[in-house]
Amino acid sequence: MIAMNSQQINQFLHDFFIETGCDVERQEELLHVQLSIEMDKKIMNRPFYWRYIEATNGEPNPAQLKLTTSLQRGQGEIIHFGSPRLQQIYRVVEEFGAYVQMYEEADVTASQVLLTPWLAVNYKVAYCCDCTKEVLYSFGLNLMTGYMVLDFHSSLIQKNLIPTKPANGFCVQHIIAPQRGLERIQAALNEIIVEDDHTWANEAIVKWQREQRILDYFYDGVDDKPEMYEIEKQALQERYGAKIKMTIVNGGLFYLK
Amino acid sequence: MVEIEQSTMWQEGFENRLNGKLPWQNWSLYKMNYEMTQANLIPDFSGLQCIKYLPMLTPLQHQINAATTVIEEMHGKAILADEVGLGKTIEAGLILKEYMIRNLVQKALILAPASLISQWVEELSMKFHIPAAAYNKKYSLDGCDVVVMSMDTAKKSPHSERIYEQNYDIIIIDEAHKLKNHKTQVYQFVQGLKKKFCLLLTATPIQNNIFELFYLISLLKPGHLGSYEAFQAAFSASKHSAQHHEFLQELVHQVMVRNRRDNTNIAWTKRHVQIVPIHFSPEEQALYTQISQLDVSNPITRLTLQKELCSSKEALYETLSKMPAPPEEILAELQQLTINSKAQKTVELIQQINNKVIIFTEYRATQQYLQAFLYENGITSVLFNGKFKKSKRDYMKHLFKEHAQVLIATEAGGEGINLQFCSHVINYDLPWNPMKLEQRIGRVHRLGQNEDVQIYNLAIENTIEQHILSLLYKKIDVFEQVVGELDAILTNRSKE
Numbered sequence: 001m002i003a004m005n006s007q008q009i010n011q012f013l014h015d016f017f018i019e020t021g022c023d024v025e026r027q028e029e030l031l032h033v034q035l036s037i038e039m040d041k042k043i044m045n046r047p048f049y050w051r052y053i054e055a056t057n058g059e060p061n062p063a064q065l066k067l068t069t070s071l072q073r074g075q076g077e078i079i080h081f082g083s084p085r086l087q088q089i090y091r092v093v094e095e096f097g098a099y100v101q102m103y104e105e106a107d108v109t110a111s112q113v114l115l116t117p118w119l120a121v122n123y124k125v126a127y128c129c130d131c132t133k134e135v136l137y138s139f140g141l142n143l144m145t146g147y148m149v150l151d152f153h154s155s156l157i158q159k160n161l162i163p164t165k166p167a168n169g170f171c172v173q174h175i176i177a178p179q180r181g182l183e184r185i186q187a188a189l190n191e192i193i194v195e196d197d198h199t200w201a202n203e204a205i206v207k208w209q210r211e212q213r214i215l216d217y218f219y220d221g222v223d224d225k226p227e228m229y230e231i232e233k234q235a236l237q238e239r240y241g242a243k244i245k246m247t248i249v250n251g252g253l254f255y256l257k
Numbered sequence: 258m259v260e261i262e263q264s265t266m267w268q269e270g271f272e273n274r275l276n277g278k279l280p281w282q283n284w285s286l287y288k289m290n291y292e293m294t295q296a297n298l299i300p301d302f303s304g305l306q307c308i309k310y311l312p313m314l315t316p317l318q319h320q321i322n323a324a325t326t327v328i329e330e331m332h333g334k335a336i337l338a339d340e341v342g343l344g345k346t347i348e349a350g351l352i353l354k355e356y357m358i359r360n361l362v363q364k365a366l367i368l369a370p371a372s373l374i375s376q377w378v379e380e381l382s383m384k385f386h387i388p389a390a391a392y393n394k395k396y397s398l399d400g401c402d403v404v405v406m407s408m409d410t411a412k413k414s415p416h417s418e419r420i421y422e423q424n425y426d427i428i429i430i431d432e433a434h435k436l437k438n439h440k441t442q443v444y445q446f447v448q449g450l451k452k453k454f455c456l457l458l459t460a461t462p463i464q465n466n467i468f469e470l471f472y473l474i475s476l477l478k479p480g481h482l483g484s485y486e487a488f489q490a491a492f493s494a495s496k497h498s499a500q501h502h503e504f505l506q507e508l509v510h511q512v513m514v515r516n517r518r519d520n521t522n523i524a525w526t527k528r529h530v531q532i533v534p535i536h537f538s539p540e541e542q543a544l545y546t547q548i549s550q551l552d553v554s555n556p557i558t559r560l561t562l563q564k565e566l567c568s569s570k571e572a573l574y575e576t577l578s579k580m581p582a583p584p585e586e587i588l589a590e591l592q593q594l595t596i597n598s599k600a601q602k603t604v605e606l607i608q609q610i611n612n613k614v615i616i617f618t619e620y621r622a623t624q625q626y627l628q629a630f631l632y633e634n635g636i637t638s639v640l641f642n643g644k645f646k647k648s649k650r651d652y653m654k655h656l657f658k659e660h661a662q663v664l665i666a667t668e669a670g671g672e673g674i675n676l677q678f679c680s681h682v683i684n685y686d687l688p689w690n691p692m693k694l695e696q697r698i699g700r701v702h703r704l705g706q707n708e709d710v711q712i713y714n715l716a717i718e719n720t721i722e723q724h725i726l727s728l729l730y731k732k733i734d735v736f737e738q739v740v741g742e743l744d745a746i747l748t749n750r751s752k753e
Contacts, residue, residue, distance in 0.1 A: 082310025218480030
């Protein structure tokens with residue numbers, strides 16, 4: 001996977017501020033942003049200012065930002081992949097882009113279009129020991145038939161989706177409740193993970209055991225092992241203890257033709 | 258099967274949308290969340306991910322290699338022992354950043370000499386976008402994930418207790434050779450820290466003897482070199498057998514990365530090192546003999562006095578006059594002394610060099626004397642020592658660069674100042690420890706130096722300084738036997 005280039009970041013920032021109700025003016029790589037009150041509170045790190053304004057009923061004055069996606073020093077705060085501001089915006093996007101309910105737009109000429117309910121869930125799975133690897137899984141589950149697909153997100157973004165039910169759309173009632181659907185998806189993910197290659201975890205155990213032996217050798221013959229021994233043992237466990245972390249990135253209900 | 262951790266956070270929010278308690282969210286932001294998560298994904302166990310997060314930083318190849326080796330082969334516990342000036346801080350920054358991106362490190366503790374704290378904070382935040390803060394005892398450590406503090410503060414109560422309460426994922430120790438003595442408070446403090454990941458930074462993992470390296474490695478990985486006795490036996494064997502020697506070197510290099518100037522892809526300027534022999538005047542020699550015969554309770558005192566006389570009568574006078582029973586006769590003779598042969602030779606050298614020079618001395622009294630003596634000879638100089646605050650250090654550096662020919666530094670000035678615009682170093686006094694010389698030379702022989710570097714080691718014949726020289730050679734041999742080759746420190750001698 002390739003990280004985002006500066007053009008993509010520019011578009012990302014532009015879209016983000018538009019979607020969160022800020023005013024944006026774009027001059028090539030430069031973005032002039034008038035933050036909304038809500039976004040000022042989210043990304044400007046000035047809780048005391050806002051507490052003061054609210055306590056005194058003062059005139060709120062949300063900040064203006066001048067951002068640039070050019071790496072040449074010049075006007076504006078440089079935003080690139082990995083810059084703290086972008087990470088901060090990512091946190092906001094995670095919070096505000098977690099749950100949706102969308103409808104596929106129907107042909108206006110048709111009298112009635114049946115829309116089938118789907119549950120979409122996107123998972124991030126991290127394999128962790130002394131190093132990490134992450135995989136993104138995008139599931140879709142047909143809540144009528146129980147049919148499940150992978151890489152669902154890429155098919156969703158091809159579609160014309162709107163947040164309100166089209167006038168001529170008819171949403172079929174689901175047979176599988178969304179909560180049950182989530183359980184099915186979870187079970188499917190568990191199966192994928194069990195089937196996966198876990199050489200990494202076995203290798204971590206080998207490294208762990210080897211280092212434990214070295215440690216034991218150092219304290220060989222010491223009956224009352226000092227606290228240092230336990231601390232070091234704990235450190236080994238934290239370093240090499242293999243773990244799989246699953247988090248849901250986002251998901252929602254989709255009524256599709 | 259591997260332990261699985263699963264968060265139910267999303268599920269709760271989802272239920273609240275299903276039952277209408279909370280509104281559904283924005284489709285564009287939903288897509289952006291997916292897109293951003295995909296861009297931030299860690300696709301592989303190996304390889305440095307942090308590079309793509311740092312487009313403004315251009316690390317050198319040997320720095321990238323060092324960081325990769327530490328993470329992939331040493332599993333995050335290592336001694337970074339590059340020669341001075343190759344960018345150990347950058348390597349440590351890359352490693353820390355990588356672990357933070359991979360979510361293996363949230364909390365980091367960095368211990369550095371007090372004079373380097375602000376430099377660490379600045380480099381981490383400017384170059385690596387790591388929000389580091391200098392320790393402030395007024396604030397709780399809970400709220401600060403990456404903290405930089407001095408070893409001297411950290412080891413003391415109540416700071417040490419406050420640190421132990423935290424659960425740091427990585428401990429980074431700069432100038433780690435300060436941990437060479439296992440009996441010190443600071444060593445024991447570090448020993449008591451949990452080290453999930455740990456980096457020890459030092460260009461000079463051995464200063465005086467091989468056991469310093471043993472204790473350093475035992476701090477990092479207890480047992481790696483076996484017990485003290487086993488190590489001692491292995492080391493004696495290695496002196497006589499090439500096989501043991503290789504084995505010991507290999508063990509050390511399992512936990513140590515050491516880049517040498519010569520094996521980086523950088524075109525380094527040359528280093529010319531020479532010993533400048535000096536002869537005492539008859540008056541100085543007579544005094545030296547008297548000092549050497551002085552009846553002192555502690556033989557170390559005699560060594561100190563001898564060493565001081567080799568530096569300046571001012572340095573000696575300070576110590577002598579503070580003795581419980583000052584030898585009045587010698588003091589009187591000392592005051593009569595008008596010639597300092599070494600200082601005279603120094604002036605000659607500076608005039609010959611006719612360019613910027615740094616002089617290192619071990620004594621504050623000598624430092625001041627030299628400034629006055631150079632002034633009498635029409636040579637401008639500024640003084641420098643490590644106790645200066647950063648602003649003063651920067652100012653002195655500026656003065657030296659713009660207005661003075663010579664910078665006279667005491668030992669404590671050897672760390673944390675970079676003077677690439679100067680290429681001549683006079684070691685006016687020799688320290689007992691060869692690594693101090695290496696640290697001094699490192700101030701000028703580093704990235705950004707465009708000229709060949711000239712080093713002059715002054716040593717007075719038939720005095721303790723000759724003994725120091727031979728000791729320095731021995732210590733360098735031990736270092737090279739275990740750690741690897743060293744750049745020229747004393748002379749450009751050829752290897753047998």
